[in-house]
Amino acid sequence: MPLKTIVFIVVSILLLYGLFTVGFPFLLALLIAILLEPVVLWMMRKFRFNRIVSAAITCSLLIAGILSAFFLIGLKIYLEFVEFVGKIPMILSEVDLFVKEALTGQGIIYRSFPVEWAGYIQSGLIMGVDSLTDGLNRIISSASGMILNVAKTLPNLLIFSIVFILALFLISIGLEQIKRTFLHWFSDGTRGKMESVLSHLREAIIGFLKAQILISVLTYIVTLIGLLFLGTGYPLAIALIIIIVDLLPILGTGSVLVPWAAYSFIQGDLNLAIGLLILFLVITVFRRIVEPKIVGDAVGISALATLASLYIGFKLIGVAGLFLGPIVIIFFQALKKAGIAKIKIDL
Incomplete structure (x- = not known):
């Protein structure tokens, strides 16, 4: 393999790595713009729109669909979460009753398994309850830190979304020019x-x-x-x-x-x-x-x-x-x- 080809492959891999890290919103916008290109070209042929209008309409419809999906999913998750939080006291009460009943000599473990197995399961259940209690205590103690970390990611997520949307519109509008510029770097052969x-x-x-x-x-x-x-x-x-x-x-x-x-x-x-x-x-x-x-x-x-x-x-x-x-x-x-x-x- 010629040295030029090796250098080209190495540089390309490094560029891909950079795009998947720092430049990920631009890479994602480029990939989606390429996938939307047939729709843009179809609108240009069908409705006689110029490229700017076709790309703007196509990207707007996609963004509107994504935002609508996120809103509906987010609303559903919020409603389910509120319902789940309301059921937590009942669930904890059921778990407490089950554990107390299971740990007795006549509990469900001893009715469902042989005596030899029941002892091991009972010991494991006790350890599991202790671990669960410790885990819940750690989660509660670190909840404020988790909320703070989530809050810190929101500005980054907002910036990512804005950059992605702007890049999608600009890349889709200028995709043909981007392709010509990219190919211009190479020789005719x-x-x-x-x-x-x-x-x-x-x-x-x-x-x-x-x-x-x-x-x-x-x-x-x-x-x-x-x-x-x-x-x-x-x-x-x-x-x-x-x-x-x-x-x-x-x-x-x-x-x-x-x-x-x-x-x-x-x-x-x-x-x-x-x-x-x-x-x-x-x-x-x-x-x-x-x-x-x-x-x-x-x-x-x-x-x-x-x-x-x-x-x-x-x-x-x-x-x-x-x-x-x-x-x-x-x-x-x-x-x-x-x-x-x-x-x-x-x-």
Whole structure:
């Protein structure tokens, strides 16, 4: 591989890292502007609008949709939170009664399990209650600090949102000029190859988004089947909530199913608790099996390369690496398809 190509790849990776950290609002705006480009071009052809009007309308509709979704979701979360806070005294009372009843020699533990097992479970429950009490005390003592930290992030979130919205409008309006300026950096012989790289990148990004939608749909079906089998209430809505949470790398399905299983156990519904834990394991294993394959096929890289890029990216730079890792592989693959990156080992 020529030295120029190696330098170009290294510089590109460093730029991508910078975009995923400091310049993330601009990168996000650029990606969305590229995805909105077909809609902008369609409006220009269909309604004879100029590019400024078409881009402004398209971006405005998208921002309005996002804000509406956030408002509705935020309102729902607020109402649910208020309702949950109102039920906390009742829940704590039920937990207290259950623990007192369970710790007696004739409690539900001794009725449900052999005597040998019941003793171990009773000891574990006592330790769990003590740990829970300590945890609640720590949470209460640090609540003011948590609220202060959240308040500190609000200005950053506001600045991020403003920069993202402005960047989205400006990039969408000037996308063609940005592309011409970018290609102008390269020689006439390389310009066609870079256009091919950009084309492959766009196809790969769209394929990646389609793959995520397909994975979410399949996971929703698996979750819905599991909830129907367990006989829980509101399976359609709960499955949707689980899928939304599962899209967040930091949380995942365990953030819903594990606390639900713990609450079911406290309520004495052992079958539901075990069923929810099994469903959590099934969903986790299912996603780990199908995600590399589906994403790999969608973006044109192998399942092993996809899995390795996800793991290495996460280990190196955290959550952002879950997105940057596959993009680096996609970018390198696009360079290979365009004939820019050629690796041939000659021993």
